[in-house]
Every structure is written in C-alpha cells, then in structure tokens.
Amino acid sequence: MLTVKLDKSPITILDMFNSIASQYDVMNDIMTGFSHRRTRKIAAQLSGFKSNEKVLDLATGTGDFAFRLYSEAQGTIIGTDISEKMLSIALLKTRRLDANRFISYNLADITRLPFLDETFNLCTIGFGIRNVPDPLSAMIEVARVTKKGGRFIIVEATPSPHSLVKFLSLFHFQKLAPLFARLLSSNVSAYNYFAESISQFPKASDFAETIKQAGWKKVYHQPLYLGIVTIFIAIK
Numbered sequence: 001m002l003t004v005k006l007d008k009s010p011i012t013i014l015d016m017f018n019s020i021a022s023q024y025d026v027m028n029d030i031m032t033g034f035s036h037r038r039t040r041k042i043a044a045q046l047s048g049f050k051s052n053e054k055v056l057d058l059a060t061g062t063g064d065f066a067f068r069l070y071s072e073a074q075g076t077i078i079g080t081d082i083s084e085k086m087l088s089i090a091l092l093k094t095r096r097l098d099a100n101r102f103i104s105y106n107l108a109d110i111t112r113l114p115f116l117d118e119t120f121n122l123c124t125i126g127f128g129i130r131n132v133p134d135p136l137s138a139m140i141e142v143a144r145v146t147k148k149g150g151r152f153i154i155v156e157a158t159p160s161p162h163s164l165v166k167f168l169s170l171f172h173f174q175k176l177a178p179l180f181a182r183l184l185s186s187n188v189s190a191y192n193y194f195a196e197s198i199s200q201f202p203k204a205s206d207f208a209e210t211i212k213q214a215g216w217k218k219v220y221h222q223p224l225y226l227g228i229v230t231i232f233i234a235i236k
Contacts, residue, residue, distance in 0.1 A: 006193060006196055006197055006200065008131060008132065008133040008197075009133065010082060010109060010133075013082065013131050014082050014083055016187065016189075016190045016193065017061070017081075017082075017083040017085070017086050017190075018083050018084070018085040018086070019187045019190065020187050020190050021062070021083065021085035021086045021088075021089055022085075022089075024061065024062055024086065024089075025062055025064075025089075027180070027191070028064075030177075030180050031172075031173070031177045031180065031191075031194075035225065035229075036064070036126075036127070037064070037068075039126075039155060039224060039229055039231075040064060040065050040068040040126055040155065041068055042224065042231065043065075043068075043124070043126065043153050043155045043231050044065070044068040044069050044071070044072045045072065046153065046222070046231060046233060047069065047072070047122055047124065047151060047153045047233075048122075048151065049069050049072050049073045049075060049122055050073050050075060050121075051073040051074050051075045052075060053073070053075045053076070053121035053122055054075065054076040054077075054078075054119065054120050054121055054122075055069055055075060055076065055077050055078070055120060055121065055122040055123070055124060056078050056080065056113075056115070056119075056120045056122070056123045056124070056142075056145065057069065057077060057078070057079045057080070057123075057124045057125070057126075058080055058081075058110050058123060058124065058125040058128060058142065059080075059081055059110065059125050059126070059127075059128025059129075059131065060079030060080060060081050060086075060087070060090060060105065061081055061083070061086045061090065061128070062086055062089045062090045062093065063079055063089075063090030063091075063093050063094060063103070063105075064126070065079075065124055065125075065126040065155075066079045066090070066094075066103050067093070067094075067097065067099070067103075069124065070097075070099055070102055070103055074102050075102065076102065077102055077103045077104070078103075078104055078105070078106055079103065079104070079105045079106070080105070080106045080107070080108040080110070080113070081105070081107065081108075082107065082108070082109055082110075084107055087105045087107060090105055091105055110125075110128075110132055110138045110141065110142070111132070111134065111137055111138050111141055112141070113141055113142070113144075113145050115145045116145070117144055117145065118144075118145070118146065118147045118148065118150075119145050119146075119147070120145055120146050120147065120150060121146075121147055121150050121151070122146075122150060122151050122152075122153070123142050123145070123146050123150070123151070123152045123153070124152070124153045124154075124155075125142075125153075125154050125155070126155040127155060127156060127157060128156075129154055129156055130156055130157070130197045130198070130200075130201045131197065135210060136210055136213060136214055139152070139210070139211055139214035139215075139216070139234075140214045140215060142214075143214055143215045143216060143236055146236050147236070148236055149235065149236060150235070150236050151233065151234065151235055151236075152211075152216060152232075152233075152234040152235075152236070153231065153232070153233055153234075154211070154231070154232040154234070155229065155230075155231050155232075156201065156207070156229070156230060156232070157173075157198045157201065157228060157229055158201055158202075158203065158204045158207070158223070158227060158228065158229065158230040159198075159199070159201065159202075159203060159227075159228075160226050160227035160228045161203070161227050162226055162227060165226045165227065165228060166227075166228075169198075169228045170195070170198070170199055173194065173195040173198050173199075174192075174195040174196075174199070177191050177194070177195060178191045178192055178195065204221050204223060204227065204230040204232075205221070207221075207230075207232065208220075208221050208232060211232060211234050215236070216234035216235065216236055217235055217236060218234065218235040219232065219233070219234045219235075220232070220233045220234075221233070
C-alpha cells in the first residue's frame with residue numbers, strides 16, 4: 001500500500017488548526033462519539049495531578065485536557081499551542097469556567113518551549129503528538145522542562161492490535177469522519193489529514209520505545225477501547 005507523506009511543517013499545522021478552530025469541539029465529539037471526554041478523564045486520573053503541582057498541557061487546543069486536569073486538582077496549569085485561534089477559544093472557555101486563577105495559556109512550539117529547565121511536575125499532551133514532525137525531539141524538549149521524577153502523560157490514537165477493530169476504526173476515520181466534515185466543517189482536507197495521521201502512527205509498543213529514547217526512565221502504556229487509543233505514562 002502506498003503511504004501518503006504528510007506535511008507536518010509548523011506553518012501547515014498552524015494554518016490547518018486555525019482554519020477549523022470554530023468547529024473543532026463539535027467535530028471532536030462527533031468523530032469520537034464523545035469518547036475523547038472519557039479518555040481525558042481517565043488520563044487525568046492516571047496523571048496523579050495534585051493542587052501543589054505545576055502542569056504544562058502541550059497542544060492544548062481549545063483546552064479540554066487542561067479543564068479535565070483542573071477538575072482533578074486546582075493546581076497551576078499552563079496550556080500551550082501554536083494556534084492562536086484555538087487558544088482564543090480555550091481562553092473564552094476558561095473565563096466561562098471562572099478558572100483564570102489556575103489556567104493560563106502560552107503561544108509556543110513544542111520543540112522550542114519558553115520555559116526554564118525542570119519547571120513542571122507534570123506535562124500532558126492529548127491527541128497531539130502525532131501532529132509533530134519530529135516527536136523524538138519534542139519529547140526531549142518536554143523532558144528538559146520536567147522536574148526529576150516528574151511525569152509525562154501522552155494520549156494518542158493508535159492502531160489496534162486486533163485486525164477487525166483496526167479496520168473498523170480506520171474505516172470510521174477515513175470514510176465516515178470526512179463525510180461529517182463535509183456537512184459541518186469548512187476544511188474537509190483537515191479531517192482527511194487526521195485520518196491519515198492516525199493510520200500512520202506507530203504501534204503502541206514501538207512508540208513507547210521512542211519515548212524511552214527521549215530520555216524518560218520509565219514508560220508504561222495502557223490501551224483503551226481495544227487499543228484504538230493508548231495512554232502513555234512516562235517518568236523522568
């Protein structure tokens with residue numbers, strides 16, 4: 001099978017997310033059948049986030065993971081993203097939640113974070129690492145800003161080890177999701193990209209090895225929904 005080479009340059013990813021920001025939350029619910037909400041809840045609980053800790057939520061988008069962490073503990077949360085339009089929506093949602101004292105946002109590239117070494121107890125990224133052109137370099141940078149003994153939680157769509165489940169999942173994202181996008185979104189090509197980026201993501205066990213290569217000492221991974229989503233837990 002011919003594999004399409006995806007353009008993951010920062011400018012392309014920035015333009016794509018800026019173009020779909022206003023429809024992103026609705027499409028996310030439709031594409032996942034609302035399961036992304038439960039997934040983030042599980043990940044936030046596994047993170048062990050406490051109110052005296054400082055967390056960096058990478059590729060925060062419209063802030064859903066940051067809000068879930070806030071519901072677990074009212075610690076210091078900084079969300080970063082390269083899309084100013086996604087962050088503007090996250091900021092509006094934060095104000096509605098009256099969580100401005102705890103959650104703030106920073107426009108930043110995951111490969112060049114504007115923070116000092118060993119700043120955060122916890123770093124998180126939900127469904128965003130597959131959009132990074134060089135995940136290894138990004139995870140090395142995340143390790144830099146994480147305190148010794150700190151945690152890194154990665155949530156990502158992964159190819160299921162069960163062939164039928166993998167087929168049905170890819171059919172959903174490659175066929176059905178773009179169909180919904182034609183009805184509700186102004187950028188159908190973005191959802192074609194999402195489908196292809198999911199199909200090209202490595203097996204969970206292989207990606208866990210990549211996390212270790214980035215300098216994380218202990219790495220665990222927990223599959224959800226028969227392996228179509230995996231939560232990776234790394235400890236520095």
